[in-house]
Amino acid sequence: MGEVLSQNEIDQLLNALNTGELDVEEYKSSSKEKQVKDYDFARPSKFAKEHLRTLEIIFEHYARLVSTTLPAYMRNSCQVDVINSEAVAYSEFSNALSNPILLGIVDFYPLKGNVVLDMSVDIGYSIVDRLLGGKGEALDKARDFSEIELAIIEKIMNILVEQLIDPWKNVVELDPRLEQIETNSQFAQIIAPNEIIALITLNLRIGKVEGLLNVCIPYMSVEPIMDKLNTKYWFSSLQESDEETYSDIIEHQISKTQIPISAILGKSQITVDDFINLQYGDIIKLDTKVTDEIDVLVGNIKKFKGNPGVFEKNNAIKVSQIIREEDD
Numbered sequence: 001m002g003e004v005l006s007q008n009e010i011d012q013l014l015n016a017l018n019t020g021e022l023d024v025e026e027y028k029s030s031s032k033e034k035q036v037k038d039y040d041f042a043r044p045s046k047f048a049k050e051h052l053r054t055l056e057i058i059f060e061h062y063a064r065l066v067s068t069t070l071p072a073y074m075r076n077s078c079q080v081d082v083i084n085s086e087a088v089a090y091s092e093f094s095n096a097l098s099n100p101i102l103l104g105i106v107d108f109y110p111l112k113g114n115v116v117l118d119m120s121v122d123i124g125y126s127i128v129d130r131l132l133g134g135k136g137e138a139l140d141k142a143r144d145f146s147e148i149e150l151a152i153i154e155k156i157m158n159i160l161v162e163q164l165i166d167p168w169k170n171v172v173e174l175d176p177r178l179e180q181i182e183t184n185s186q187f188a189q190i191i192a193p194n195e196i197i198a199l200i201t202l203n204l205r206i207g208k209v210e211g212l213l214n215v216c217i218p219y220m221s222v223e224p225i226m227d228k229l230n231t232k233y234w235f236s237s238l239q240e241s242d243e244e245t246y247s248d249i250i251e252h253q254i255s256k257t258q259i260p261i262s263a264i265l266g267k268s269q270i271t272v273d274d275f276i277n278l279q280y281g282d283i284i285k286l287d288t289k290v291t292d293e294i295d296v297l298v299g300n301i302k303k304f305k306g307n308p309g310v311f312e313k314n315n316a317i318k319v320s321q322i323i324r325e326e327d328d
Contacts, residue, residue, distance in 0.1 A: 047087035091193035120211025
């Protein structure tokens, strides 16, 4: 679309034609010349908007997977969202790093080169605190990570790397592997400084602590599959709906969840005085008979009826009846 002139600019142009300041023939010949655009050779535009948008779709899928997988390990709510995607030189990213850092170097096999996962140190401290029995709080002041803490973080990083496989399967069958974790920005020069990268920024929240998770993908790594990084190819290669996929994932995670089960032999009421004076060998009369079925609770919900007994020298309950919701 050509440039739109204001009324004042039109009047000035007509006055210039009338006074002879502007030659019509000269203007026509100059307008036919090719317009030259500035090109920055230091930052060539290798990732088009279409490529970045497709990467956003891939990592939105990835964010949903991580949001459903991490809670099983952290025993806390986890939320991941894609914030931004842009193409920058790796030097711009690495120069913004400050110590300590948590950089996961990932072998993106079968693609060449390494992908970098930059995890917020606040999230790192929160993971360590949570997995060691704390509330999952971040530290007030940043400090270096110990070897034990890095081993704990490496376990979670490996889970994050494994979750990359499924979102990328419509583009390429990946077999990623976490090679190492760097904590010093001086050793962050994994990619050439002038290499153009796609920088995908995600916000990761674990409980009340949140921080950024940056994914750096070098152009040289995805160059062989650039023709597949477009939305047309992406949507045409989808084989099943997202709802089905995530229903299966959630069902799989729930099936591995441990739940407490308790059997109520019976109930009774006694005075506080009797309770204080209870001694070994005293008998408390319950409100059930030996032949009665007893209630079996899953959590605090009555779900089964059963008969007490012994199985392989252990106390056991033989389920005799399943209590449905309509039976409550």
